[in-house]
Amino acid sequence: MGEALVVSDREEFITTKGRQKQPIKCDADSIAGCVSQRACVYCGARVVLNPITDAAHLVHGPIGCASYTWDIRGSLSSGSELYRNAFSTDLQEEDVIFGGGKKLTAAIDELVGKYQPKLIFVYSTCIVGVIGDDLNAICKAAALKHEIEVIPVQSSGFIGNKSAGYRAACDAILQLLQPTGIKKANSINYLGDYNLAGEAWIIESYLREMGIELNVVFTGDSSSEKLKTATQASLNIMQCAGSTNYLAGKMEELYHIPYIRVSFLGLQDTADSLRQIAAALGNEEAARKAEILIARESARIQPVIDKYRRKFAGKKAAVYVGGGFKAISLIKQFRELGMEVVMIGTQTGRKEEYETINSLVADGTVILDDANPAELERFMTKQGANLLVGGVKERPLAYKLGIAFIDHNHDRKHPLSGYVGAVNFAREVYSTLCSPVWNYLPDHDRGDVV
Amino acid sequence: MLDATPKEIVERKALRINPAKTCQPVGAMYAALGVHNCLPHSHGSQGCCSYHRTVLSRHFKEPAMASSSSFTEGASVFGGGANIKTAVKNIFALYDPDIIAVHTTCLSETIGDDLPTYIREMEIPEGKLVIHANTPSYQGSHITGFASMVKGFINYLSLNSGVPNGNFNIIPGFVGPADMREIKRIFKVMGIPYTMLPDTSGVLDAPNTGKYKMYPKGGTKIEEIVDAGNAALTVALGSYASEMGAKELEKKCKVPFITLKTPIGIDATDELLMSLAKQTGKEIPAELEEERGQLVDLMIDSQQYFQGRKAALVGDPDEMIALSQFIIALGMIPQYVVTGTPGSAFAREITAMMQEAGLEGIVKAEKDFFDVHQWIKNENVDLLISNTYGKFIARAEDIPFVRFGFPVMDRYGHNYNPVVGYKGAMFLLEQMCNAMLDKEDRECAEEDLEVVR
Ligand code: SF4
Ligand code: SF4
Numbered sequence: 001m002g003e004a005l006v007v008s009d010r011e012e013f014i015t016t017k018g019r020q021k022q023p024i025k026c027d028a029d030s031i032a033g034c035v036s037q038r039a040c041v042y043c044g045a046r047v048v049l050n051p052i053t054d055a056a057h058l059v060h061g062p063i064g065c066a067s068y069t070w071d072i073r074g075s076l077s078s079g080s081e082l083y084r085n086a087f088s089t090d091l092q093e094e095d096v097i098f099g100g101g102k103k104l105t106a107a108i109d110e111l112v113g114k115y116q117p118k119l120i121f122v123y124s125t126c127i128v129g130v131i132g133d134d135l136n137a138i139c140k141a142a143a144l145k146h147e148i149e150v151i152p153v154q155s156s157g158f159i160g161n162k163s164a165g166y167r168a169a170c171d172a173i174l175q176l177l178q179p180t181g182i183k184k185a186n187s188i189n190y191l192g193d194y195n196l197a198g199e200a201w202i203i204e205s206y207l208r209e210m211g212i213e214l215n216v217v218f219t220g221d222s223s224s225e226k227l228k229t230a231t232q233a234s235l236n237i238m239q240c241a242g243s244t245n246y247l248a249g250k251m252e253e254l255y256h257i258p259y260i261r262v263s264f265l266g267l268q269d270t271a272d273s274l275r276q277i278a279a280a281l282g283n284e285e286a287a288r289k290a291e292i293l294i295a296r297e298s299a300r301i302q303p304v305i306d307k308y309r310r311k312f313a314g315k316k317a318a319v320y321v322g323g324g325f326k327a328i329s330l331i332k333q334f335r336e337l338g339m340e341v342v343m344i345g346t347q348t349g350r351k352e353e354y355e356t357i358n359s360l361v362a363d364g365t366v367i368l369d370d371a372n373p374a375e376l377e378r379f380m381t382k383q384g385a386n387l388l389v390g391g392v393k394e395r396p397l398a399y400k401l402g403i404a405f406i407d408h409n410h411d412r413k414h415p416l417s418g419y420v421g422a423v424n425f426a427r428e429v430y431s432t433l434c435s436p437v438w439n440y441l442p443d444h445d446r447g448d449v450v
Numbered sequence: 451m452l453d454a455t456p457k458e459i460v461e462r463k464a465l466r467i468n469p470a471k472t473c474q475p476v477g478a479m480y481a482a483l484g485v486h487n488c489l490p491h492s493h494g495s496q497g498c499c500s501y502h503r504t505v506l507s508r509h510f511k512e513p514a515m516a517s518s519s520s521f522t523e524g525a526s527v528f529g530g531g532a533n534i535k536t537a538v539k540n541i542f543a544l545y546d547p548d549i550i551a552v553h554t555t556c557l558s559e560t561i562g563d564d565l566p567t568y569i570r571e572m573e574i575p576e577g578k579l580v581i582h583a584n585t586p587s588y589q590g591s592h593i594t595g596f597a598s599m600v601k602g603f604i605n606y607l608s609l610n611s612g613v614p615n616g617n618f619n620i621i622p623g624f625v626g627p628a629d630m631r632e633i634k635r636i637f638k639v640m641g642i643p644y645t646m647l648p649d650t651s652g653v654l655d656a657p658n659t660g661k662y663k664m665y666p667k668g669g670t671k672i673e674e675i676v677d678a679g680n681a682a683l684t685v686a687l688g689s690y691a692s693e694m695g696a697k698e699l700e701k702k703c704k705v706p707f708i709t710l711k712t713p714i715g716i717d718a719t720d721e722l723l724m725s726l727a728k729q730t731g732k733e734i735p736a737e738l739e740e741e742r743g744q745l746v747d748l749m750i751d752s753q754q755y756f757q758g759r760k761a762a763l764v765g766d767p768d769e770m771i772a773l774s775q776f777i778i779a780l781g782m783i784p785q786y787v788v789t790g791t792p793g794s795a796f797a798r799e800i801t802a803m804m805q806e807a808g809l810e811g812i813v814k815a816e817k818d819f820f821d822v823h824q825w826i827k828n829e830n831v832d833l834l835i836s837n838t839y840g841k842f843i844a845r846a847e848d849i850p851f852v853r854f855g856f857p858v859m860d861r862y863g864h865n866y867n868p869v870v871g872y873k874g875a876m877f878l879l880e881q882m883c884n885a886m887l888d889k890e891d892r893e894c895a896e897e898d899l900e901v902v903r
Contacts, residue, residue: 030496030520033537033544040497062556062587063466063790064473068501070839082454090466091588096560106464114456114467126495126521126557127588158495158521158557373515374545377662392504396513402660441660 013370018363030161035372039347042125043069044165045155047410048243049121049172050083051075051194051219052227056117058087060104060135061125066090074410075195075220082117091127101133108142108150119149119224121172129156149224151175162322163242163348170247173218173227179255182232186281187213189233191248191259192240195220196410199417203264206274206418209293210286218244231255235280237262237273242323242348263325264417265425266333267298267305297419308426309338311434318343318385320376320394321408324353330389330408331360337426342383345371373397387433402441404432453846455823467820468839470764471790473587474595475553476502477624477691479516481599482551484630484648486669489547490516493534493563493582494555509857510627510654510865515664517541517550521557530563535572542575545664549672552582553599559586579672581606591791592856593691593766596624600647600695607672608679610703615680618729619705620646621695623688623712623768624856625870627655627668632868633687633713639735640726645674645681647695655865679703683729687722688712688768689795712768713870714878715776716745741872748876749780752883755903757781759886764788764822764836765855767796767815773835773854774800776875778807780882785831787813788822819843833886850885852878 030036042065050057050073059066066088077083089107091100108120120142124135135152143150153172155165188207193200200220207214215233216226230251236259238248248259260280262273271294278287317334321327324346331341341361345368346353357367366379373393380388380403388398391409398405406428408416414424475492479502482490492499499518506514519525519533534552541550552565565582574580583602585595600621620637622630631651637644652668678684684699684707686692696707710725711718720742723734760783763770767789774784787800796815804811812825819836823843826834834844837855844851858864868874887903 030518031536031540032520032533033491033517033540034520035515035517035545036496036500036520039500040495043497043500058465062473063469063471063591064475064498064501064556064587066466067469067472068505070468085454086466086468088466088469089464090469093586093588096556096586096588103464110462110465113460114465115454126498126555127560130557130560158525159523161496372544373513374664393500393507393513396507396511397662400513400656400658400660400662402658441658 014366014368014375015358017358017361017365017367030370035374036370039162041158041160041162041165041168042123042155044162044243045123045153045169045172046165047073047194048166048169048219049153052119052121052222052224053077053083054080054117054223055083055119055121056085056087056111056115057083057121057123058089058107058111059123059125060089060100060107060128060133061091061123062127063088063090065123065125072410073194074197074412076198076201078221079223082115087111096127096131099131099133100128101138104133104135104138105142108138108146112146112148117148119151119176121151121153123153123155126156126158129159149176161348166243167246170244170250173247174250174254176224176227177230177251177255178228179231180229183234184213184215184232185234186211186283186286187215187233188235188237188277188281189216189218189230189251189257190214191218191236191238191244192242193217193220193417194240197412197415199264199415199421202415202418202420206293207277210274210278210289212277212281212283212286218247231257233257235259235277237277239263239325240323241325242350261325263329264421265326265329266336267301267419267422268332268336269329270418270422271298301419301423304423305336305426308430309336311430312338315339315386315433316342316384318376318380318383318388318403320345320371320388320390322347322391324349324357326408328353328356328360331357333422333425336422337429339387339429341365342385343368343379345369345376377401387429402438404429404435404438406432455820455827455846457824457827459824459828466818469790469818470788470822470836471591471593472505473556474585474590474592474598475555475587476505477592477595477597478551478553478583478585478599479503479514480506480592480624480650481596481603481648482516482553483514483653484650484669485549485551485603485675486671487548487665488669489541489545489550491518491537491541491550491552492516492555493519493530493552493565494557495521498555498557505857505859506654508859511862512654512656512865513662514654515545517545519558529561530558531568531571534563534565534568538572538574538580542578547578547665549579549581551599551602552580553585553595554582555585556587559584579606593624593768593791596691597694600692601698603647603675604678604695604698604702607675608699608703609676610679610705613680614682615677617643617645617677617681619678619681619684619696619699620644621684621686621692622646622649623691624766625712625769626865626868627651627653628866628868629870629874631655632871632874636723636738636871637726639737640723640730640732641735642726642730642732645678646670647675647678679705681705683707685710685725690767690791690793692768711772711775714769714772715875716742716749716779716872717775718772719871719875738872745872745875745879748879752879753781755883755886758783759832760785761833761835762786762822762826762831762849764819764834764840767791767793769855771796771799775803776878778803778809780879782833783809783811784813785811785829786822786825787811788817789815790818792816823847833882835882848889850889852881852885854878
């Protein structure tokens with residue numbers, strides 16, 4: 001497959017730093033017939049809302065959509081485990097012909113009977129969008145009847161791409177939020193962290209040390225009660241902007257909560273973010289404490305990182321992740337580890353993010369949007385990458401090419417955020433890059449395939 | 451979620467909780483991956499395709515390639531004809547398969563896309579092929595999707611040229627690549643020439659060579675599917691996943707068929723070998739006799755640990771029917787046997803086997819993991835066999851657990867170990883017995899911890 005053509009329609013989505021002048025094309029629909037790594041609107045909505053732990057996530061549609069999203073998220077809970085179940089209306093042919101409304105109402109009744117949840121999200125899938133069940137009316141009636149929150153999520157798969165699903169999720173969250181009249185100083189919400197492997201808890205501990213209260217996380221380890229208090233915070237910080245940018249904007253508009261972007265991937269970004277938070281709050285005490293924390297943790301972590309860094313000399317990384325901001329952080333983090341990123345792409349990165357990526361990477365780096373496996377293969381091979389950072393579908397592809405791999409998505413097993421995460425990341429890079437198993441592969445050259 | 455399951459059983463009509471099945475397209479995609487140089491294509495929105503590839507990757511730890519028509523709102527209003535035509539053009543230009551196997555999704559089915567017409571109207575390069583199967587997910591399950599795609603290949607490709615080839619066709623059902631390898635080995639050892647459709651061995655268990663091949667060596671060749679119309683007999687293993695294709699071949703090419711159980715366990719494997727011997731007049735070779743003898747030996751050695759113990763089984767219907775029979779053969783009681791796939795043969799066949807053995811249990815199709823958990827809460831079992839999702843129940847109720855079926859996403863190596871044939875039965879028995887013994891060793895009083903069992 002090394003010589004696979006790049007379909008001409010795809011050319012605008014791929015650039016090489018230094019060689020091309022025109023900006024990369026992104027945020028467009030995938031081309032029919034491509035093997036895309038992208039998912040759908042429902043998927044986008046589900047991944048954002050799923051970590052709300054005490055919610056029942058009811059998928060209104062045929063069985064598949066619910067089957068595939070059963071406990072795939074890897075976000076941890078300190079309380080309820082209700083969110084880890086797969087609930088579906090399992091629509092059958094007659095429902096598709098005569099409408100699924102009655103079945104949905106009955107399913108909500110049964111769900112309430114079994115679990116007494118305070119909050120139910122009802123997701124619409126593709127065919128529900130087509131057969132036109134009135135989700136809003138059904139949810140409203142059910143909410144009145146059971147005196148709980150029943151929130152429709154308009155996530156029919158075809159109405160856009162994953163980003164549209166993020167927005168649908170944010171709209172659903174906004175329905176939950178209420179002004180309480182209380183404003184707490186030094187209390188912040190953390191947007192765009194899903195507590196994968198407990199990452200939100202790490203950040204919470206840093207903030208606590210700085211004397212800052214973490215009010216609500218959107219949505220890692222959050223609950224319906226906690227979410228309602230979100231309007232009391234004095235600042236929103238936002239990690240995954242792709243999924244929560246819209247929510248942050250709306251909260252600023254409606255509840256006058258300003259927001260800043262943060263990243264806790266790598267030493268530099270973590271330190272910068274902690275400083276920015278203190279500055280945004282105008283809290284000098286927090287700024288002082290942040291410096292103590294940063295100095296202590298850096299002193300503790302740097303020697304470990306340096307130890308690994310020595311092993312990584314001359315190694316090259318490829319990155320293919322969901323969002324642009326994560327991609328940017330990874331470039332910096334690899335630099336901390338002494339590795340150069342030679343190929344970088346995202347599924348849903350935005351124009352400004354690609355500009356930043358372009359300004360950060362070295363000449364010759366390939367940048368691509370919505371890549372397909374053939375392109376990933378082609379450019380990883382051509383660029384001589386030794387390691388790929390990606391998600392579940394990229395892993396076996398990398399392994400087949402004899403390339404080390406790190407999951408930076410739902411299948412990650414250790415937290416990758418903060419100082420602890422930086423060490424985990426370095427250790428993971430080491431364990432996959434320097435595993436003896438690669439020695440058993442027949443020799444293959446990685447430098448000169450074009 | 452582990453303890454949220456209430457004990458009181460109230461019938462549910464509308465709510466599915468923790469399904470024991472998934473949708474048709476993933477079965478169709480799996481079947482299409484078992485054809486050489488074939489690219490499966492999902493005619494619908496991107497999400498479905500992405501999910502199906504993800505679950506196959508997670509189960510097999512292998513790349514699973516498939517393209518998508520990438521429906522947007524326009525397609526869902528005006529139909530997906532333009533999308534599929536563009537898609538097919540791009541696929542041949544980009545990925546150069548010999549054949550594209552299109553399956554539908556809920557969406558393209560609901561808007562009523564007419565694939566035969568689209569395929570007739572599209573430009574297909576010389577020597578290339580496009581076939582399709584209808585796989586609406588609001589019917590059946592992934593097993594139905596597998597069956598429909600096999601039927602699709604036969605319907606489009608198989609021909610009776612009037613020159614019998616003397617082969618047996620094997621439709622292996624929704625089993626793993628290692629199982630397909632093992633079934634082929636049995637045919638080889640028996641000296642019976644065969645064509646297997648589909649055949650994912652060599653595709654989803656391809657060796658690592660440091661190179662990535664979009665189309666690995668394995669898979670049924672197109673000429674073999676064409677020539678399947680000249681075979682002497684089709685052996686359909688498992689009525690749910692395989693009979694549909696066998697019937698199609700009989701209808702189209704007059705190839706007779708027999709339907710046998712998926713050869714899991716001793717009786718089902720015996721049945722396969724005896725039928726093959728009867729059909730061909732050949733003797734069962736010593737090599738297989740020896741394996742059977744080893745299996746019997748193992749069953750006798752370990753019977754004390756199985757006798758009278760209860761098992762809960764959750765999975766796909768063909769496998770569950772054969773597995774129940776094996777469970778009974780070991781002296782165990784299949785206390786609860788469940789499949790998510792609809793169909794009446796399942797309960798009928800298993801209940802008959804249980805009655806014959808003088809046993810009682812609950813056997814039901816179209817049920818989910820929540821049902822099984824509720825029953826277990828009311829009366830516990832000694833062993834649970836299911837796909838990965840059973841781990842929640844196993845942990846909550848402290849039941850020895852054997853992962854079996856699809857998908858198994860949290861363990862490694864299963865794509866290399868067969869569960870069919872005598873060898874597969876030995877592997878299964880070992881896992882079952884050891885899972886129960888591990889629990890005993892873990893939980894017994896210290897003075898009872900023995901080095902010998
Ligand atoms: S929409 Fe249908 S085909 Fe797609 S994942 Fe859901 S159930 Fe399966
Ligand atoms: S049917 Fe639609 S909502 Fe469901 S997975 Fe497919 S694209 Fe997503």
